[in-house]
């Protein structure tokens with residue numbers, strides 16, 4: 110290993126030139142042969158991750174997140190496409206000669222080595238002088254709050270501690286990018302939340318690129334700078350957390366991230382850049398996005414917490430639909446209503462529990478649902 | 491009652507061991523110091539001198555047994571490790587089939603298998619005769635009655651005892667740890683020597699014990715595949731017991747062999763105890 114690969118972020122960017130991205134995948138496809146059949150685990154992924162970014166790959170089980178990650182780390186070679194790290198094509202470079210490190214879902218700590226030896230492993234392989242190894246391992250163990258546990262074996266530690274050893278073992282090498290494959294998957298909720306904050310803090314402190322794999326949407330939303338939502342080997346949407354949540358690009362993303370309502374209707378007319386949809390007999394929904402023609406059938410999404418429930422007809426200028434309350438669930442902070450529309454569609458509404466709440470609809474009530482036009486987006490099929 | 495449970499659980503196995511191991515040993519120890527012959531009977535005379543006699547008389551055979559045992563263990567290890575490795579890491583869905591193949595020879599009696607090797611390797615047998623008539627081997631070339639034949643037979647007969655424990659140890663190595671090592675800048679070779687090899691050492695340790703002990707005490711291979719020059723201590727014991735009916739000598743030989751083996755094993759375990767080896771590997 111050359112010294113130039115040490116030290117994160119110090120890419121020799123010419124002033125003015127666009128910075129070299131940390132990771133680039135270009136049309137990456139991975140096929141496996143399983144029982145004589147070709148299985149496409151990744152079906153053409155193209156993405157660019159900037160230096161220092163906290164980037165998440167989010168998607169349901171089996172969508173190809175781990176496979177994508179393993180191609181970045183070098184454990185799998187793409188069937189097609191290229192992988193570039195910091196501008197260098199590494200498509201067929203083995204993992205020990207890539208300047209990224211991986212934190213495994215199962216931690217994969219070395220069971221015959223103690224904490225100190227686990228963390229020092231990478232530095233020793235790179236022939237770092239022993240004085241420096243001692244210093245860096247010590248510092249790293251301090252960051253992950255494991256000072257004093259150096260002599261413990263992995264099996265003598267709790268899941269959370271093992272997780273931190275795995276993190277330290279990768280970070281101590283100061284890789285230019287850290288790949289984390291569901292690193293918090295095995296932890297209980299409380300520890301998970303604590304570690305999320307911890308990870309975020311560490312990332313800010315060391316300032317390196319994090320690529321984070323998870324199938325937990327709230328984890329991805331709270332931690333990431335950008336998220337790629339994957340489904341069936343492809344990226345469905347790549348955007349910041351806010352945009353992913355507020356403006357899902359596809360029905361899949363809308364359904365996968367949080368609770369979302371999907372309303373189908375026909376475009377009635379286009380009014381000052383807004384498509385006005387007819388939904389059922391009395392409903393009108395305004396969708397700001399895209400160029401739509403009258404008569405076109407489209408679908409729009411709206412999040413449950415954006416909807417106001419009331420017994421009176423709302424003012425014009427809002428999206429509004431009529432329905433009947435079919436279910437009320439008290440959830441502490443808020444009530445969840447299920448409202449059936451005339452066309453059979455069911456809409457979920459979250460309404461905060463204010464003390465003076467006047468909008469307490471009961472089961473069986475006929476209600477109006479309304480929301481601001483900017484909260485519904487037309488989505489691709 | 492709760493506190494007694496563990497002891498009660500040990501009881502059946504413990505009794506079994508006590509009866510079928512300790513009793514014969516005491517019996518054998520007592521026989522070894524008796525004097526007399528089969529016709530007139532043996533009487534206990536506490537003749538400890540017999541131990542000195544057997545050591546002096548059969549020292550060569552003791553040493554030969556030890557060196558055959560060591561050589562055969564070494565060859566077994568070299569052959570078994572790659573096989574076990576291959577089954578554990580490359581066996582895929584057919585692992586159990588390969589393991590069954592390893593065990594398949596055990597479905598045939600030990601002696602029968604060894605005898606069939608004798609037929610195969612005979613001077614004018616299936617293997618050598620065609621080669622000799624084709625002029626590929628000199629006419630007086632022979633395999634039987636050589637050290638190589640005995641060691642070869644030992645390796646053949648005990649190889650599965652080396653493969654299985656190594657396989658079990660390798661099977662438990664998480665392939666992700668190997669990937670983690672590669673990710674942390676270890677070469678293929680480095681990942682093997684620092685992760686796979688140390689983690690498989692308990693299996694190697696067990697395999698060596700499970701093959702070295704029976705190989706050293708073996709007499710079937712030397713009797714069937716070897717010649718007069720290949721006599722092992724097991725053959726001497728067998729002759730003293732069944733041919734010469736000199737029970738005290740045979741018992742003293744058996745006891746000496748066992749004692750030597752126990753000392754050897756303890757020394758081996760101390761020097762190479764799995765913990766020590768793992769410590770060393772982590773460095």
Ligand SMILES: Nc1ncnc2c1ncn2[C@@H]1O[C@H](COP(=O)(O)OP(=O)(O)OP(=O)(O)O)[C@@H](O)[C@H]1O
Pocket residue numbers: 141142143148149150151168169170171172173174175176177324
């Ligand atoms: N070695 C392999 N051989 C055959 N098929 C594989 C192999 N590895 C992965 N696959 C298949 O590729 C697809 C993607 O797998 P991958 O492990 O990348 O999913 P994932 O998104 O990480 O899922 P999870 O959230 O469950 O970890 C799956 O359908 C899986 O069955």
Ligand SMILES: [Mg+2]
Pocket residue numbers: 174175176290
């Ligand atoms: Mg996965």
